[in-house]
Amino acid sequence: MKKIINDxxxxxxxxxxGMALAHADLLDVQYDPAVVVRADAxxxxxxxxVSGGGSGHEPLHGGFVGRGMLDAACPGAVFTSPTPDQVQAxxxxxxxxxxxxxxxxxxxxxxxxxxxGAELAAVDGVDVRTVVVDDDVAVRDSLFTAGRRGxxxxxxxxxxxxxxxxxxxxxxxxxxxxxxxxxxVRSMGLALSPCTVPHAGQxxxxxxxxxxxxxxxxxxxxxxxxxxxxxxxxLVPALLDPILADLPFAEGDRVLLFTNGMGGTPLMELYLAHxxxxxxxxxxxxxxxxRLVGPYVTSLEMQGMSLTLLKLDDELVELWDAPVRTAALRxxx
Amino acid sequence: MGCTAERVAEALRAVARVVAEHRxxxxxxxxxxxxxxxxxxxxxGFAAVVSKLDAEVPATPGAVLKLAATTLISTVGGAxxxxxxxxxxxxxxxxxxxxxxxxxxxxxxxxxxxxxVVARGKAVVGDKTMVDALTPAVGAASAAVAGGDVAGVxxxxxxxxxxxxxxxxxxxxxxxxxxxxxxxxxxxxxxGARSTSLLLRAxxxxxx
Numbered sequence: 302m303k304k305i306i307n308d309x310x311x312x313x314x315x316x317x318x319g320m321a322l323a324h325a326d327l328l329d330v331q332y333d334p335a336v337v338v339r340a341d342a343x344x345x346x347x348x349x350x351v352s353g354g355g356s357g358h359e360p361l362h363g364g365f366v367g368r369g370m371l372d373a374a375c376p377g378a379v380f381t382s383p384t385p386d387q388v389q390a391x392x393x394x395x396x397x398x399x400x401x402x403x404x405x406x407x408x409x410x411x412x413x414x415x416x417x418g419a420e421l422a423a424v425d426g427v428d429v430r431t432v433v434v435d436d437d438v439a440v441r442d443s444l445f446t447a448g449r450r451g452x453x454x455x456x457x458x459x460x461x462x463x464x465x466x467x468x469x470x471x472x473x474x475x476x477x478x479x480x481x482x483x484x485x486v487r488s489m490g491l492a493l494s495p496c497t498v499p500h501a502g503q504x505x506x507x508x509x510x511x512x513x514x515x516x517x518x519x520x521x522x523x524x525x526x527x528x529x530x531x532x533x534x535x536l537v538p539a540l541l542d543p544i545l546a547d548l549p550f551a552e553g554d555r556v557l558l559f560t561n562g563m564g565g566t567p568l569m570e571l572y573l574a575h576x577x578x579x580x581x582x583x584x585x586x587x588x589x590x591x592r593l594v595g596p597y598v599t600s601l602e603m604q605g606m607s608l609t610l611l612k613l614d615d616e617l618v619e620l621w622d623a624p625v626r627t628a629a630l631r632x633x634x
Numbered sequence: 635m636g637c638t639a640e641r642v643a644e645a646l647r648a649v650a651r652v653v654a655e656h657r658x659x660x661x662x663x664x665x666x667x668x669x670x671x672x673x674x675x676x677x678x679g680f681a682a683v684v685s686k687l688d689a690e691v692p693a694t695p696g697a698v699l700k701l702a703a704t705t706l707i708s709t710v711g712g713a714x715x716x717x718x719x720x721x722x723x724x725x726x727x728x729x730x731x732x733x734x735x736x737x738x739x740x741x742x743x744x745x746x747x748x749x750x751v752v753a754r755g756k757a758v759v760g761d762k763t764m765v766d767a768l769t770p771a772v773g774a775a776s777a778a779v780a781g782g783d784v785a786g787v788x789x790x791x792x793x794x795x796x797x798x799x800x801x802x803x804x805x806x807x808x809x810x811x812x813x814x815x816x817x818x819x820x821x822x823x824x825x826g827a828r829s830t831s832l833l834l835r836a837x838x839x840x841x842x
Contacts, residue, residue, distance in 0.1 A: 334708070380669050381674075381675055381712045382715075383711060384710070386708045409713040410711065410714075414712075498670060501670050501671075505665055523818065
């Protein structure tokens with residue numbers, strides 16, 4: 302394992318200290334329990350938008366804390382959900398009296414810990430609504446699984462709901478909007494190489510030089526199947542087709558296309574893939590109206606990418622375009 | 635022989651030692667079908683339990699179990715934190731403020747723990763989870779109460795849990811991250827079932 306770290310046990314806290322210094326104008330970081338909070342929190346009478354999850358997916362979620370997006374993020378240990386006291390602390394620090402929307406990715410550990418944290422906050426008198434993002438089409442959703450995973454779509458949910466909360470939309474409205482975005486966002490990813498969790502010291506799975514894992518989750522956990530590596534012209538439809546088949550998206554739809562890097566894939570390859578995806582969507586009569594390209598939901602140093610498609614309408618376009626000022630996303634301010 | 639707060643604290647220290655010894659094994663099992671953090675998370679949690687017990691052992695067995703519960707919930711993370719935490723919390727509630735636990739109380743605490751785990755995780759036997767180890771353990775513990783002592787009850791529970799954990803090998807997972815693997819989870823021992831059987835074996839060893 303080659304990493305720029307000292308002790309695997311202190312990786313997250315050490316990273317948070319640097320993040321606090323790098324973005325002191327935006328963020329206030331507390332360490333016990335660990336919470337990344339918007340510097341001007343709590344904002345009176347604004348619905349608090351709070352999320353979190355395992356660390357190792359940076360900039361998700363701490364990188365999205367700030368004006369127009371999240372009020373707080375709870376960073377767990379690497380690839381491990383945060384604990385209920387972190388969630389409770391985040392809600393306590395951001396409660397402006399208008400309640401809170403808790404955005405949770407559908408992983409069993411996250412759901413259980415956030416559920417417990419929300420219960421604790423409710424005892425404190427905070428009105429908490431929890432929404433669970435489950436956009437990953439690679440996973441079959443049935444009574445026999447824990448349901449679809451929450452992956453790249455989470456960023457879009459956080460942006461849209463954050464924008465609505467910033468303009469004063471109430472708790473019911475924010476919750477309904479979150480459910481609407483979750484209902485029309487879909488993702489799928491692939492991995493070309495594994496990543497190494499610092500405290501594990503060795504790669505989390507093995508892939509041959511000529512193999513890739515199709516339908517991978519944001520920890521490299523498998524989804525659909527392992528297949529031979531292929532040129533980008535074949536890779537991109539292997540991600541896009543299952544997404545398009547799922548909602549289903551239809552000719553004439555307007556969409557946001559999010560081409561995400563898993564951490565170890567250069568922007569050059571992401572732009573290349575993005576270009577192919579736009580062409581394929583145009584061929585199907587689907588209009589890409591908004592784009593996001595870059596490593597926003599990563600898996601440490603894993604090579605790979607995911608595509609996320611969100612069906613747009615005028616309301617969502619306006620909220621996507623609304624000003625945002627965070628460490629990782631900034632426009633309009 | 636009754637089981638005092640001091641004995642329960644000793645048992646938890648034994649659990650922490652066993653979890654530390656098996657940390658890498660649990661990481662490996664979890665890496666095969668999950669995300670590889672189970673051993674690390676449990677080790678972090680039980681080490682925190684021990685450091686709190688080193689500072690002060692609460693007065694009753696129930697209070698010791700509650701301390702373990704809240705510590706696990708606030709340090710473990712993942713699915714294991716809320717599941718083990720809830721299990722210990724329900725066990726604490728079941729034993730109340732008794733000063734010593736007899737065999738029946740220990741079996742009752744195990745049953746309450748199982749009910750808590752099932753309520754939180756909503757898994758049933760056959761889903762390839764810790765419930766596959768804990769359920770037969772509770773049955774065996776109850777059967778061993780008559781004429782047995784605390785050590786006998788925990789021995790029976792540990793033995794049944796080991797068989798229950800082994801029974802997860804051929805199963806398709808239906809809960810947690812392993813469920814995403816579908817058929818590919820077959821042939822792997824469930825790490826949660828394994829840690830449950832390790833935990834019960836440590837408790838049994840400490841009671842002897």
